[in-house]
Amino acid sequence: MRVRKAVIPAAGLGTRMLPITKSMPKEMLPIVDRPVIHYVVEEAIRAGIDDILIITGKGKRAIEDYFDRSFELEYYLREKGKVNELRQIEEIGEMVDIYYVRQKKPLGLGDAILHAEKHVNGEPFAVLLGDDIIISQRPAIGQLMRIAERRNAAVIGVEEVPPELVSRYGIIDGEKVEDGLYRVNGLVEKPSPEEAPSNMAIIGRYVLPPEVFDALKETPPGKGGEIQLTDALGILLKKRKMFARKIGGKRYDVGSKLGFILANLELSLAREELRNDVTKHLQKVLQEVLDG
Template identity: 60%
Template sequence: MTKSTVRKAIIPAAGLGTRFLPATKAQPKEMLPIVDKPAIQYIVEEAIESGIEDILIVTGRNKRAIEDHFDKSFELEKMLEEKGSLKLLETVRNVSELADVHYIRQKEPLGLGHAILCARKFIGDEPFAVLLGDDIIRSQPPCLRRMIDIYDRARASVIGVLEVPWEEVDKYGIVSPRAAAQDGYLAIDDLVEKPGRDQAPSNMAVIGRYIIEPEVFDILESLPPGRGGEIQLTDALRILNGKRPMVAYPIEGKRYDTGDKLGYIEATIELALQRDDLQESLTAYLTELAAKLSKR
């Protein structure tokens, strides 16, 4: 039987965002703005541009703002229309019309693997995408679109990877590639969750983009807690790879780790520089600032 194409995506958004306290005390970290757009909207837009039809956001406590953002806001729209702010009105309406967005609550913080397991009924028996909200990846075509194309060719789960400095391998799941990349992807021999530098099989880190076959749900359901006492997605993928070999896609384009303070600042500056309404004035400011810093 021919497998269906990838139509559904999961965006886990139940984390507490402790690295951005106190800003995230009463606001989801996924709603922190990159210029004037919340970080999670960049992720949703990538999914839509990649052909995804249905999106499930896995939320936790105090995440209602995410649902409100992608819902219609009748009062706001009416006010903008009455004021004649038609451009802003179009922007607001476009957000609520982006895609069919669904929500489910992860009632306990049991890890990324558990968050994915919460989506089992929504996904059913289909391959699906996972996009982590901390990773904004800018490329054309979109990163997820390239991964779906690889899935259609390889008929295997696809893991997005990126080379990271060796001193940072203990922050990521790491893949052990079987051979050099061919046809845009490489076979995976093994995966290790956050190894020490001496134990890491490579510096190819798992980044927040996945195409996963539904067999992973049976694995997650019986998987014991791993590192940190949580259900680790990397542990489940390692088992899945032993049953149904997976491939890795070395991502192209620019990746911003917005879960890191410096990465968040870099994303804000660089994405602002790509905007026609900000580029000239921001470039002038940064030039002036660089001159001042060079004199210190």
């Protein structure tokens, strides 16, 4: 079950980040000096993916422009002798083979992934949500790919969440088979704390077999007429083995205001040229807050 292709759904409206997402795709929000989706694409590349399909929608043209070559800018930088900046810009345009297809109506994550069926062409594939950044030594999606290839099964990424937050996520009913790995027996979408079978929440990384497309076609629309991926995974579970891998690393939901701020802080502190100044400023601001 070798995984070569990845699908990045990036057609959502980004309502949690309004008003800025009225004119800018949430996937293009800057984390330090790169857009969110740059980190997601980099993760896929580090895991060995060499073919990426991005599902876009209306108002998402900036994503395509970002990963395209910019000959005018490259010419300007070359003429000005800005060698480092030129190298960065050229590398973006040469990162990996990226393809695009549009989701014309906002009918949910499941519908967005269904648009990838022709491109996937019967192969297993990775899914990385475009508003989740996961900072880890080993690429998060690569952690799932290893399990999928070893177990010949679908694998979903999970993390532990506090009981009071389970109602925000899809939650697995799982049986531990080894450290950090669970055999999935069932999935529940946004249960109450009393109804939740565990506190292991599904996050934005998956490795799926092509049979998931049949499951998506069988999935009836839910609230708002949207097709939910979790519902389709429940159907797939009746036909294929499924595992959940507790992902190692720090996840930031950068589609939320708090996640966006925290990701910027973490990745600013990881940059040697920024670390000292950012640390000093944070210490100053914190002291001012404590002093009232």
